[in-house]
Amino acid sequence: MRAAAALALFSFLAQVPAARTVTLALPHALRAGESATLLVSVGVIPKGARIEVTTPSGHPLGTISPHGIRPGSEAGTYTVPLPSDAIDGRHVCVLLSLAFGDTRRAPSEKEVKGVRVRIS
Amino acid sequence: MSRKNDGVTRRRFIQATAVAAGAAAFPFGSTFAQTASKAKYTRYNVMSANGQKALASYAKGVEAMLKLPPSDPRNWFRNAFIHLLDCPHGNWWFYVWHRGFLGYFEETIRELSGDNSFAIPYWDWTTLPQIPDGMFDGSLNPRSGHFEPYTANLAVFQSFIEPTMQMVFKNLTKAQVAQLNVRGYTSFDLMWNDVTGNGNAGNIGYATTCAARYLTRDNPKLDARTAYDCSPPIVFSGLKPKDYYNADITQSFTSSKTPSHNTQPSGTTEFSILEGLPHNNVHNCIGGVGPLDPGPYGNMTNFLSPFDPIFFLHHANMDRLWDVWTRKQKRRGLPILPPQPDLGTLSKEPFLFYVKSNGDYVGPTVAGEFFSTDRFNYDYEPGSGEGGGVATATLKKALTAVSLKAEVKGHAAALSIPRAAVNEHLASDEPTLIAAVTVARPSPTSNTRAFDVIVGAPANVTAVTPDSPYYGGTIAFFGPTMDHMAMSHDATFAVPLPKRPEAFHNLAATNVSTSIRIVPAHGHGKAPALRAVSVRAVQ
DSSP, X not given: OHHHHHHHHHHHHHHSOSOEEEXXXXXXXXXXXXXXXXXXXXXXXXXXOEEEEEOTTOOEEXXXXXXXXXXXXXXXXXXXXXXXXXXXXXXXXXXXXXXXXXXXXXXXXXXXXXXXXXXX | OOOTTHHHHTOOOOOOSOOOTXXXXXXXXXXXXXXXXXXXXXXXXXXXXXXHHHHHHHHHHHHHHHXXXXXXXXXXXXXXXXXXXXXXXXXXXXXXXXHHHHHHHHHHHHHHHOOTTOOOOBOOTTTOOBOOGGGGSGGGOTTSTTTHHHHSSHHHHHHHHHHHHHHHHHTOOHHHHHHXXXXXXXXXXXXXXXXXXXXXXXXXXXXXXGGSXXXXXXXXXXXXXXXXXXXXXXXXXXXXXXXXXXXXXXXXXXXXXXXXXXXXXXTTOEEOHHIIIIIHHHHHHHHTTTTTTTSOOOGGGSTXXXXXXXXXXXHHHHHHHHHHHHHHHHHTTOOSXXXXXXXXXXXXXXXXXXXXXXXXXXXXXXXXGGSSGGGTTEEEXXXXXXXXXXXXXXXXXXXXXXXXXXEEETTEEEEEEEHHXXXXXXXXXXXXXXXXEEEEOOOTTOOOOEEEEEESOOTTOOOOOTTSTTEEEEEEOOSOOOTTSOOOSEEEEEEEOOSOGGGXXXXXXXXXXXXXXXXXXXXXXXXXXXXXXXEEEOO
């Protein structure tokens, strides 16, 4: 029984994706002198948890590590610069992963409430 | 004392136009740039000779503050409670408030150390992504015996300071109480919950001596992701905004506009790049966020972060970046503060908790008193970020064209670079000579993933630290190389060459020689095969 429960738990954990894939469309391809920024809205996450933002190949784009947030409060919106080589024409694809201790998983819709991209 | 960049940092700039209406009522006089003047004190890079001298005085001052009774507001721990009670995060007072906090603290260290030229040294984590070595010595290390009598365990700490803090709380002014109510500290117990954690291990502000700081002398480096968030591309992006505050956070140098500096971050808070990425990550990494999840963490992770003396070097660097941004705005004739009516709102915010160097309370002050470094009469030795965030092509003359390949033999590459290009590189604010270093990926069984780039060193130099003139940076592979993954066997890294003349040879010759070698960063393991090296001059 215990073994079956452990197997079920293992099967569940094995199915938990390590990251959420987000693909965003830019209003237009970057022009000379322009840059793009991600806006990541973070909800309530455990104290110490981070949201790691990477390219699909794993290159880091930025790590959101909330500081000075009251337990139970939403963590706010964070700006993450996008290097131009992370953008494919009018599209950008990023992976979001919630890291806490040794575990990494895709953040829930409540933990990362939205991701937008801005050109400036 | 280095004044190499005086041409830029001291550039006299008179903005004859558009003095914002009403702004002259504030100490800074104008939302636009004013004529610069020489400061009395200079905050040096902690790794410089002057920075090391300041660090020695800092250690004396910290020791003196530790020994003060808790009834003295300058006591080391009492001083940190100013931060817990009053610090803003995630709003447009973040830089202003911390400038005041550091400024008064600096005066206290000056007073108690006996060094009347003392100024807080800054830790430039962009060029040195590890805790400066001196911060592990004596009173600068919160894990040392200097802290043990006060922080050995929670009972010791509480018996030492809680009665005093109870008295402080009882004697608050009405205005202070009103601000603490905004902060959520409507009672002493609610405030004290952020010291003990109140059952939430991750929220414990206090840390025992032995766990006060996660990073150690044997493990001083910021983790790779934090180091990335401190790297030039991120810092330059953070310096790029043209507005002190903009409702579009991507255009804003500062974080959200909030009703009060005590408004706590929430779902509506928007963090600017520099506060949200390098600032937060450095705090949390030093406190052990990640390896110590779910807590308790070291001091730097929570609001009693000024218990750790590294706090002030970290925040001096944040303040320096504000100064870099301000001077960038001045050079471009752009505003350094928001226009009215925002300027009035920003300026009139009361700061009520600061303490003077003689132990008296400062009394009511307003944010507008701390817009300028003139308030504490200091400037900065130039560091990273200078020249960042500007349209450099319009400000700099064209560089000497360089695009050359090195001759690679074994683990070394030999380079011959035109003298003019090397001189431009050494004289510029930012490195202009960038090497593309191609190395073979470590084998799947190798545990070595980080390698130091040694530039121009004699053959007998086989290891470097970031303060070495030959240190070109550390290149690292993330995660294991999987046999089954279709990964290229080679990887190329962009490595700025050091801006140190020692890294180049025959500087008077038409072509200047140097070399590049790759060695394991931690002294063990094998260096990867060096495939190719090329150098370009870039702005």
